[in-house]
Amino acid sequence: MGNKKSFISFIMMTMLMVSIPVVVSAKEAVPALKLDTSTKYPGDAIQLTGTSLLSDVIVKIVRPDGTVLYYNAVKVTQGTYKDSITLPTDAMLGKYTVVVGQGSADQLPHQTFTVAKKPDGGNGNSSGGSGSSGGSSGSGSSGGTGGNGGNGNEGGTPPITEGAAITVKENGSAITAVLPSSAMNVTKVNENGAALAKVTVDKTILSEAFEALKAKPNESGKALVVGVTVPNLDGAVGAKVELPAGVLKDAQNILPSSLISIQAQGASIELPVKGIHTAELERALSTSATNINIVVTSQTMPALLSEKDKQSMMNEGITKLSDPISFHVAGVANNGKQVRIESLGNSFINKTLSIRSTLNIDSKNATVVAIDPNTRKMRFVPSVFQTTADGATMVHIKDHVATEIYMLVSSKPSFKDTAGHWAQSSIEHMAAKQIVKGVGVSGFNPNGKVTRAEFAAMLVRAAGWKSSSELKLTNFKDVQAGDWFAGAVQVAAERGLVKGMQDGTFQPDAPITREQMAVMIERFMELVDTELQANSETSLNLGERYKDASHISSWAQSSMERLVSSKLMVGLSADKLAPKAQTTRAETVKILERGLRYAKLIN
Numbered sequence: 360m361g362n363k364k365s366f367i368s369f370i371m372m373t374m375l376m377v378s379i380p381v382v383v384s385a386k387e388a389v390p391a392l393k394l395d396t397s398t399k400y401p402g403d404a405i406q407l408t409g410t411s412l413l414s415d416v417i418v419k420i421v422r423p424d425g426t427v428l429y430y431n432a433v434k435v436t437q438g439t440y441k442d443s444i445t446l447p448t449d450a451m452l453g454k455y456t457v458v459v460g461q462g463s464a465d466q467l468p469h470q471t472f473t474v475a476k477k478p479d480g481g482n483g484n485s486s487g488g489s490g491s492s493g494g495s496s497g498s499g500s501s502g503g504t505g506g507n508g509g510n511g512n513e514g515g516t517p518p519i520t521e522g523a524a525i526t527v528k529e530n531g532s533a534i535t536a537v538l539p540s541s542a543m544n545v546t547k548v549n550e551n552g553a554a555l556a557k558v559t560v561d562k563t564i565l566s567e568a569f570e571a572l573k574a575k576p577n578e579s580g581k582a583l584v585v586g587v588t589v590p591n592l593d594g595a596v597g598a599k600v601e602l603p604a605g606v607l608k609d610a611q612n613i614l615p616s617s618l619i620s621i622q623a624q625g626a627s628i629e630l631p632v633k634g635i636h637t638a639e640l641e642r643a644l645s646t647s648a649t650n651i652n653i654v655v656t657s658q659t660m661p662a663l664l665s666e667k668d669k670q671s672m673m674n675e676g677i678t679k680l681s682d683p684i685s686f687h688v689a690g691v692a693n694n695g696k697q698v699r700i701e702s703l704g705n706s707f708i709n710k711t712l713s714i715r716s717t718l719n720i721d722s723k724n725a726t727v728v729a730i731d732p733n734t735r736k737m738r739f740v741p742s743v744f745q746t747t748a749d750g751a752t753m754v755h756i757k758d759h760v761a762t763e764i765y766m767l768v769s770s771k772p773s774f775k776d777t778a779g780h781w782a783q784s785s786i787e788h789m790a791a792k793q794i795v796k797g798v799g800v801s802g803f804n805p806n807g808k809v810t811r812a813e814f815a816a817m818l819v820r821a822a823g824w825k826s827s828s829e830l831k832l833t834n835f836k837d838v839q840a841g842d843w844f845a846g847a848v849q850v851a852a853e854r855g856l857v858k859g860m861q862d863g864t865f866q867p868d869a870p871i872t873r874e875q876m877a878v879m880i881e882r883f884m885e886l887v888d889t890e891l892q893a894n895s896e897t898s899l900n901l902g903e904r905y906k907d908a909s910h911i912s913s914w915a916q917s918s919m920e921r922l923v924s925s926k927l928m929v930g931l932s933a934d935k936l937a938p939k940a941q942t943t944r945a946e947t948v949k950i951l952e953r954g955l956r957y958a959k960l961i962n
Contacts (some may be wrong), residue, residue: 378737391410399446399474406443407443408441408505421457422451423451426546427540427592430590456469524772527572530556533583533584534583536571538565540590544589555599556591559599562603563615565602566610569606584629596659598623598657602655604650605651609630611635626686628655631703631708651691651692668735678770680718680769681766706756706888707888708757714754716752716767720744721730729779740763742756743960744962759825770791774797781945782945788951801888809943811866812865815844816847821883821960826850835852835867837864843866875915884957891925904934926953
């Protein structure tokens with residue numbers, strides 16, 4: 360009996376211990392901050408330490424004029440954190456503010472320190488100092504080293520110091536050279552009524568970042584990225600980043616496959632360096648690349664859509680999940696002349712959006728659309744959705760267009776003639792993505808045949824390619840500028856997706872066969888940078904599986920083999936591939952959905 364009472368007492372005590380919550384006061388949750396000293400000189404190192412119950416904290420150092428000198432996310436280990444920065448040798452004199460934590464700046468701990476002039480030689484701004492008179496970078500032979508301060512650099516570009524150290528990080532897919540805060544001059548500007556964080560990237564440090572990537576061993580062929588992270592400024596709705604085109608021109612020679620990644624205000628864009636045609640910009644702007652900046656602007660545009668636009672979307676069953684966000688890329692000369700950059704070659708330009716919405720975001724019904732600012736027409740843009748640990752939705756966009764306006768939307772289309780159909784889910788999925796449309800008032804006609812023109816238009820929409828607004832005569836005798844499909848066929852022909860018949864026709868109204876579809880899908884995969892890799896379990900001679908494999912045309916043989924092997928195309932029955940059979944709208948949608956998932960263009 361005594362043992363039983365002891366056991367019950369133990370259980371009760373355990374329950375009490377489990378049920379008593381650990382209360383952390385708001386004061387305890389706020390990080391503590393300590394600086395190593397309150398007075399610094401240009402070129403000095405700053406050490407800061409502190410404690411926090413958070414998993415990580417943001418460290419921000421603000422210059423006396425209100426611009427951001429330093430911005431970094433610091434990991435908290437066993438309740439403590441530490442960080443360091445070396446001040447530039449030409450650091451602004453005056454009082455600096457250090458803020459640490461997460462949330463509103465006015466509720467976070469902050470400390471100040473003063474950057475003072477060195478008592479024994481200043482910061483190199485006297486004779487032989489930083490050489491503010493211009494000229495080429497040098498050692499200051501015209502006036503020594505400016506006492507014990509500065510390094511006598513006669514050029515206008517600040518020298519690289521330890522504070523400008525470039526961090527090279529590596530993960531499973533990329534090697535990234537992260538630009539330090541000292542490589543960026545950050546100010547707040549107002550453009551067209553919108554507050555933006557303007558960042559001017561130092562050309563010397565940017566060049567060093569490319570050199571750091573070049574020196575990094577990369578046997579596995581990972582992506583090489585220069586990372587630019589724009590600090591969040593209170594009240595800013597976007598960012599404007601200026602990249603020196605001269606440095607990018609040099610990078611095209613030493614690292615043509617590299618990328619520039621810019622992250623700002625919950626959005627990011629990756630620019631392929633080789634796609635920035637500096638020679639064309641030099642001709643268009645009548646100056647050399649050293650006098651040109653590549654200016655990348657991203658900002659939210661909550662006022663873009665009118666009430667009429669919103670009502671029109673509602674009438675079509677489309678729900679807006681985010682405000683429109685604009686990405687704009689341009690080449691801007693020092694004299695103010697600029698050229699808008701629409702695309703960067705045929706490669707995808709990766710962009711990301713971090714969305715926090717009170718509305719449910721279902722990756723099957725949601726999609727990213729590009730909005731024409733003049734007509735308000737929307738086009739599907741390939742995108743993949745990912746939910747982060749903190750509940751936000753990360754949207755990964757793959758587009759061929761550099762300058763564009765995007766918006767996240769959702770719809771739940773349904774059709775009277777697809778209820779219970781074997782392809783109902785796929786049809787509704789592709790319709791929600793704005794890739795396929797219904798027929799008539801509320802039907803889809805799932806068993807109807809698909810023409811060659813219709814399938815070409817579907818593939819153009821699925822890739823997110825813009826149909827040409829300037830229609831011109833194609834190489835096909837039977838495609839005229841007034842045809843509804845002319846724009847899509849023109850884009851498909853320009854990109855090599857379609858090649859037509861031997862007699863010079865396209866036969867747009869002819870029903871497409873399964874083998875013709877296989878050839879076009881294989882080309883589509885190549886154009887969206889996806890390699891069809893054979894599955895070892897399914898890689899076999901088609902003749903061993905299908906009785907009618909001998910009916911495949913010679914020009915379609917390899918395409919059919921690769922699509923069947925990769926499971927994008929299956930037989931109409933266990934032993935029938937039917938290469939000459941005409942495809943239905945339902946079959947087409949199913950194959951298209953498989954292909955887009957295989958290429959990771961949708962979830």
